[in-house]
Amino acid sequence: MNSKNIVFTGGGSAGHVTPNIAIMEALGKHWNVHYIGSFNGIEKEIIERTSIPYNGISSGKLRRYMSKENVLDIGRVVKGFWQARRLLKKIKPKLVFSKGGFVTVPVVLAAKSLGIPVYLHESDMTPGLANRIAMRFSKKIFTSFEEAASHFPKEKTTVVGSPVRKLLFEGNASKGKRFLGFEKKLPILTIMGGSLGAKRINEEVRGLLPALTKQFQIVHICGKGQIDRTYLSHPGYRQFEYISEELPDILAATNLVLTRGGSNSIFEFLSLRIPMLIIPLTLSQSRGDQILNAISFRDKGYSLMLEEENLTQEVLLGHIIELREKSEQMKKAMAAFPASNGVASIVEAIEKTRYYK
Numbered sequence: 402m403n404s405k406n407i408v409f410t411g412g413g414s415a416g417h418v419t420p421n422i423a424i425m426e427a428l429g430k431h432w433n434v435h436y437i438g439s440f441n442g443i444e445k446e447i448i449e450r451t452s453i454p455y456n457g458i459s460s461g462k463l464r465r466y467m468s469k470e471n472v473l474d475i476g477r478v479v480k481g482f483w484q485a486r487r488l489l490k491k492i493k494p495k496l497v498f499s500k501g502g503f504v505t506v507p508v509v510l511a512a513k514s515l516g517i518p519v520y521l522h523e524s525d526m527t528p529g530l531a532n533r534i535a536m537r538f539s540k541k542i543f544t545s546f547e548e549a550a551s552h553f554p555k556e557k558t559t560v561v562g563s564p565v566r567k568l569l570f571e572g573n574a575s576k577g578k579r580f581l582g583f584e585k586k587l588p589i590l591t592i593m594g595g596s597l598g599a600k601r602i603n604e605e606v607r608g609l610l611p612a613l614t615k616q617f618q619i620v621h622i623c624g625k626g627q628i629d630r631t632y633l634s635h636p637g638y639r640q641f642e643y644i645s646e647e648l649p650d651i652l653a654a655t656n657l658v659l660t661r662g663g664s665n666s667i668f669e670f671l672s673l674r675i676p677m678l679i680i681p682l683t684l685s686q687s688r689g690d691q692i693l694n695a696i697s698f699r700d701k702g703y704s705l706m707l708e709e710e711n712l713t714q715e716v717l718l719g720h721i722i723e724l725r726e727k728s729e730q731m732k733k734a735m736a737a738f739p740a741s742n743g744v745a746s747i748v749e750a751i752e753k754t755r756y757y758k
């Protein structure tokens with residue numbers, strides 16, 4: 402079979418990159434995969450750990466509010482468009498797969514201008530600004546949530562679930578415990594504040610450490626620059642800025658999670674059947690997508706939800722205890738969720754694409 406080129410794009414936060422990894426690793430060997438992201442985003446760090454060629458372009462932030470930076474950013478997006486166009490002309494992909502995030506806008510527009518079909522995936526309950534712009538230029542749209550489909554044109558949208566990396570299902574709990582140095586029988590509570598960390602959650606968790614470590618061993622993925630050296634040798638508590646290769650083993654060892662409401666993370670925990678307490682980003686910090694994600698999961702019985710406005714150490718401790726008490730019930734609800742994820746459907750659609758140039 403002749404080999405074909407395909408370009409993936411997505412970035413700004415890990416949630417716009419890890420689903421791409423899940424799909425890229427499942428594509429047949431006849432695909433030559435290339436990545437386009439920003440010059441300095443987290444996508445560069447993540448993709449450069451793989452063998453996929455990475456191409457940087459200039460990228461602006463899309464803000465919903467007035468700011469002087471908007472003018473500069475329009476310039477950056479225009480520059481990004483021409484850089485993406487040049488790259489696409491050189492790579493000549495049959496298809497561009499876009500996962501969302503600001504950097505994808507110039508790539509999608511450049512693909513459209515060259516007649517290259519674009520497929521898009523939306524992880525959240527409602528489309529982000531980048532995907533709202535990109536959807537009109539896309540041939541096919543995939544969503545993680547059933548509820549999200551109504552925000553996109555019906556004729557080109559399919560609900561496929563969240564593309565989860567295969568490796569996450571291959572974790573080894575004993576290896577995870579050994580890596581963490583956890584030897585006690587206490588359950589492991591993993592705290593994941595989103596790929597960029599969560600300052601407020603970090604502070605409250607650390608304030609509760611004496612109480613929490615009596616009942617749990619704690620893995621705290623706290624985000625870049627957020628490690629607190631005061632607690633470096635606190636027994637039963639391990640901090641990390643970000644976890645890469647060891648994540649499958651750590652999750653295999655994990656009994657409960659405390660997490661932000663990032664769509665990919667919560668679908669991963671659901672696929673691994675790990676009961677979760679979700680503290681979504683507030684409306685003042687975001688467009689509110691994580692609140693909707695959390696409500697959907699809570700209402701299906703997969704998680705508890707705690708709004709950050711109500712977050713105090715006492716309330717947090719109460720919710721973590723409740724999570725432990727309800728964990729068997731949650732696992733039962735999760736068991737009814739199909740073990741399959743979005744990867745197979747998306748790969749099948751990519752393979753079936755017939756309108757190559």
Ligand SMILES: CC(=O)N[C@H]1[C@@H](OP(=O)(O)OP(=O)(O)OC[C@H]2O[C@@H](n3ccc(=O)[nH]c3=O)[C@H](O)[C@@H]2O)O[C@H](CO)[C@@H](O)[C@@H]1O
Nearest residue numbers: 414415416419524595596597622643644663664665666691
């Ligand atoms: C602040 C912000 O804009 N958050 C958004 C962002 O979240 P964020 O980037 O935090 O995205 P998610 O929680 O969806 O995904 C994070 C991904 O990073 C991985 N991971 C995380 C930490 C770590 O140490 N190692 C690791 O591999 C997780 O396993 C997951 O695959 O994109 C999501 C998907 O559009 C949205 O739902 C979130 O609202």
